[in-house]
Every structure is written in C-alpha cells, then in structure tokens.
Amino acid sequence: MLRLDDVTKIFFAGTANERAALQGVTLTLEPGDFVTVIGSNGAGKSTLLNIAAGKLRPETGQVTIDGKDVTALADHQRARDVARVFQDPMAGTAPHMTIEENLAMAYERGKSRGLRRGVTAAKRQLFARELATLELGLEARLKAKVGMLSGGQRQALSLLMATFSEPKILLLDEHTAALDPQRAELVARLTAEAVERHHLTTLMVTHNMEQALRLGTRLVMMHAGRIILDLDAEAKSRATVPDLLHEFEKIKGAGLDDRTMLQ
Numbered sequence: 001m002l003r004l005d006d007v008t009k010i011f012f013a014g015t016a017n018e019r020a021a022l023q024g025v026t027l028t029l030e031p032g033d034f035v036t037v038i039g040s041n042g043a044g045k046s047t048l049l050n051i052a053a054g055k056l057r058p059e060t061g062q063v064t065i066d067g068k069d070v071t072a073l074a075d076h077q078r079a080r081d082v083a084r085v086f087q088d089p090m091a092g093t094a095p096h097m098t099i100e101e102n103l104a105m106a107y108e109r110g111k112s113r114g115l116r117r118g119v120t121a122a123k124r125q126l127f128a129r130e131l132a133t134l135e136l137g138l139e140a141r142l143k144a145k146v147g148m149l150s151g152g153q154r155q156a157l158s159l160l161m162a163t164f165s166e167p168k169i170l171l172l173d174e175h176t177a178a179l180d181p182q183r184a185e186l187v188a189r190l191t192a193e194a195v196e197r198h199h200l201t202t203l204m205v206t207h208n209m210e211q212a213l214r215l216g217t218r219l220v221m222m223h224a225g226r227i228i229l230d231l232d233a234e235a236k237s238r239a240t241v242p243d244l245l246h247e248f249e250k251i252k253g254a255g256l257d258d259r260t261m262l263q
C-alpha cells in the first residue's frame, strides 16, 4: 500500500550544514500494516512522515501509494489518500469552526470540488454516530466551536477527522505526546480501535517505547537516517523495552546517552 524505495533526503546539501535526514530508506507497508516508528532525536522519523505525506520531496528514491508513483506529487495532491495527525492538538482542527463544520471539511477531503459542501441532516447523523465512538459526549455538542474543547478532546476529534473517511495511509506524528497520561492513553486506545475498524495502513512515530510495543503490528527503529531494526508482529510481541534499549545501545556503540528514548 505504501512503498518507499531507497529514499534519500539531504538538507542543505553541499554546505557546512549538510544533514542527511534519510539515507537509502526502503520500507514497504502492506494494506492494514500498523507500523510504529521509534528512534533518537534527529533520527529522521518526521522526515520519513513528511516524505510519505508529500510535504517533502526526496533527493533520490521513489514513493508509491497503492501501486501509483506519487514521488512528484505535493501533499495537497495526495490529500485524498493520506491523512495525518500532528503532535499539536491545535494543528488538525479549525478552532473558529464548529465540530460539525470541522467534520464536514474532513469528510470532503480530497473529494471533487463539484460535491456539495455544508452539513446536511444525513451528514449530521453520521457525524453524531462517529463522535459517539469517542465516548467523550461530543455528539451532543455538534455546534460547539472546536476552540472550546480541551487538548485531549481536540486530538480525539483530529484522529476521527483523519480516519473516518478511510484514507489509504494514516500518518501519526507523536500524536499523543502533548497530552497528559490519561488523555494520551485514551487517544492511543481510540487510535488502535480506528485503525482496526477501518483497516488502515498506518505509520506512527512515537518516543514512547512501551507504546510502540503495545500498539501496531510491526515496529521500526531508526537511527541517523536509516532503519536499523524492523520487527514483525511476532518478534514485536516478544520484545521488551530493555530489548529495544539494548538494540539502540548496540548501534550507538558506547552506551546509551539519549535520554529521550527512555520512557
């Protein structure tokens, strides 16, 4: 469903600030794969998502979605196929619009311009049904402005907006990191349910190794622009946080000095 072939991304090439963010990364996600991505700061995780989303173009390599070469397509040209939830709960929703207007916008995402916009009675019913799955009572607040919601409620809504129109690829960029532990847990549970319910092909970046092991069907570890570990469902189910730390330690050579991995 999603294929990255030998993808390289270099920032400030040929200057003293040159940064090889991705170095020959090859990754294939089959339909329904839910891959969690971990790695130290600057490992290339966000760049990987940006390349998949079309926010960035690779210097070399190819990106394929559902058999179609999309390497040259910008993010808005992939909008029908790719949905994304960011770390910042404010990023995925429009605060001055109501819950139902936000959902209507997401519903129309990537559809042809000729389609009627706005909220019809049928859509309102659909939105209420979808909101009820969040179990946050938002189905009774369809006309509330999104800016009035808490960070956790807003992130749950962002997740719903990204998933209910069933994109081919779902990209989650540390989407629980800015929430308190209880809300992070809720959004993690909602993520697992939505991915399962819609059978979504998903890439999720997280700094939380325990979460990376618990969620998803496959785990990828990155370091210095490369994939250094790729665990399938079976290997992932047996792996522990100390195992992951050990792998990371091995690649870094002299002991673990990146505390951001320790969560």
Ligand SMILES: Nc1ncnc2c1ncn2[C@@H]1O[C@H](COP(=O)(O)OP(=O)(O)OP(=O)(O)O)[C@@H](O)[C@H]1O
Binding pocket: 011, 012, 019, 020, 021, 039, 040, 041, 042, 043, 044, 045, 046, 047, 048
């Ligand atoms: N827009 C950019 N311009 C210049 N350099 C960049 C840009 N984006 C990323 N980089 C560099 O590319 C490398 C990979 O960054 P990236 O953000 O992908 O890492 P990451 O694994 O997501 O890190 P973190 O966990 O800290 O978010 C880093 O060296 C970073 O400084």
